[in-house]
Amino acid sequence: MNKIFSNLGILIGTIIINFSSTTYAADIKAGEQIFSANCSACHAGGNNVIMPEKTLKKDILAINQMNSIDAISSQVTNGKNAMPAFGGRLTDEDINNVANYVLDKAEQGW
Numbered sequence: 001m002n003k004i005f006s007n008l009g010i011l012i013g014t015i016i017i018n019f020s021s022t023t024y025a026a027d028i029k030a031g032e033q034i035f036s037a038n039c040s041a042c043h044a045g046g047n048n049v050i051m052p053e054k055t056l057k058k059d060i061l062a063i064n065q066m067n068s069i070d071a072i073s074s075q076v077t078n079g080k081n082a083m084p085a086f087g088g089r090l091t092d093e094d095i096n097n098v099a100n101y102v103l104d105k106a107e108q109g110w
Contacts, residue, residue, distance in 0.1 A: 031101025046110030072099035
């Protein structure tokens with residue numbers, strides 16, 4: 001009987017952990033605002049004024065393996081090369097929104 005309660009406790013704990021994981025539904029409009037305020041100085045129109053060959057265009061994102069929410073979110077959070085890290089300035093939700101905005105605009109062709 002104790003083993004049943006123990007297993008039940010583990011199951012309930014696992015369910016609680018899974019449900020408490022932070023997942024954000026993307027808000028493209030919010031992502032656009034965040035992009036305009038934080039990214040557009042270097043990336044207006046999906047371009048890159050610092051490294052012109054590394055644009056936010058769909059084909060270039062794919063070539064550079066940056067064509068996923070996780071890849072873009074990691075770059076925005078941690079920075080890379082000349083790009084500063086925004087992890088300390090933006091919330092996880094903001095980063096998720098801007099990553100979704102970038103992919104959405106890339107799909108549309110900027």
